[in-house]
Amino acid sequence: MSTHNHPTDVTVTGATDGVPAVFTDPGIPHHRDRQSDLHPAAEKRAERQVTLLFGLSVLGTIGFLVAYFTVPPGETVASMRLSNLLLGLGLFLAMFAIGIAAVHWAKSLMNAHEKAEDRHELRSSDTTRTAAVEMLREGTEDSSIGRRGVLKGAMVSALALAPLSVAVPLIGEVGEDWDVSKFKSTMWRKGTRLAIDPSGRPIRAADVTIGSVVHVIPENLSEAEHPLDEKAKAVVLLVRLDPRDLKEAEDRKGWSYEGIVAYSKICTHVGCPVSLYEQQTHHLLCPCHQSTFDVADGAKVVFGPANRPLPQLPIEVDDEGYLVAQSDFTEPIGPSYWERLR
Structure with missing residues (x-):
């Protein structure tokens, strides 16, 4: 992995009329620090926001499960509409909040420095593979998940509970009638x-x-x-x-x-x-x-x-x-x- 902050000249083979034989690589744009990079208070505020979003996902999943078991569709149009509305709102909040939390985490807390990777042969060398493992380790450290216990707990809770909003309806209630002959x-x-x-x-x-x-x-x-x-x-x-x-x-x-x-x-x-x-x-x-x-x-x-x-x-x-x-x-x-x- 290398960072290019200076332009380089690249030769184009087989250049024709109207196409230059050499063009200049503009390089990576100048890095602009975020508020969370400059101010510890802004970083903590972003962390609290991400934690809150994961918490909202947990509430959405719980709300979905409560609606599923306590507000069945019933036999009337009104009861069906109410059940579908509550299930939809719970499912939306559970999934949407996780997505927004992940995006906000990446944009406000993870490393924002631009990097470029030089082209290389399709088969990676042993050195490259070792470097890839090292980059994964750096990524884990970069996310700071090890020292953000509350955020880690919120993320794990949201990810653990969210699948229930899909799994529970598929499994169905105890005693569900599966007689397809009907x-x-x-x-x-x-x-x-x-x-x-x-x-x-x-x-x-x-x-x-x-x-x-x-x-x-x-x-x-x-x-x-x-x-x-x-x-x-x-x-x-x-x-x-x-x-x-x-x-x-x-x-x-x-x-x-x-x-x-x-x-x-x-x-x-x-x-x-x-x-x-x-x-x-x-x-x-x-x-x-x-x-x-x-x-x-x-x-x-x-x-x-x-x-x-x-x-x-x-x-x-x-x-x-x-x-x-x-x-x-x-x-x-x-x-x-x-x-x-x-």
Whole structure:
């Protein structure tokens, strides 16, 4: 490691017209001392600031864990918003404060003298390796962590606790339900009426005009033990097309009714709700990553990262003219997961 404070001349081989054969290395700019370099009081103040930032990270992690266990999402939109807000604030404070503390430590307390390293062969010599070890030792001494006990304790505490804000939600609470088979079925059963979301009013086939789009839920959704969980799996998009525009597989020709088709609203990429329908092309767009499905052709993927069509809900009409399901979806809804190859 060498410090260059004087310019040097460098020869450029193969110089051409307009390019000088020799140019002057401007060297390292003049060093400007920081306040913490000049005044011990400023150095102590910077140390206290870094310690405070690490302390804020610890409080953020603790706040995250308290919110995780005492303010669960619940079953209402308001409770979900409150839980997400508290978790987000705790996670932000835990991670952001560590980052700011590290930057402030480096900028205000560590050695700020500019240094340059001369180019050398890719393979380091034994002497260079020994020098590298020595530089690491100097760096440890330069950080002054050995004589700053309070700051060291704050840093260790923040770094030790911060991973809990990620690990605890991944591990989950004791008794967490890991039965993934629940993702393979929804509330739809034979005879379940299709109802408008969110009013829950049943839908008559005669009320659905060509080109219209209806967001659909099971009529009996309110009777479920966990309505929001069931809705997240059972939401459907109902579209009516001109029957002449439909391209139906032989085994699915009985799944629609006079041009009315129903498909899962959950994108098969990462589970976002698809909802943007283009009437002229019959394309259904997912706003998250622009996966596009052709409703007229089995909701097959025509663009984007999704790798399989939207699952279709088989429908028919009951004696009173209401649209009802023939059965549940015949394949798992939503994105692929570890129990399914596609």
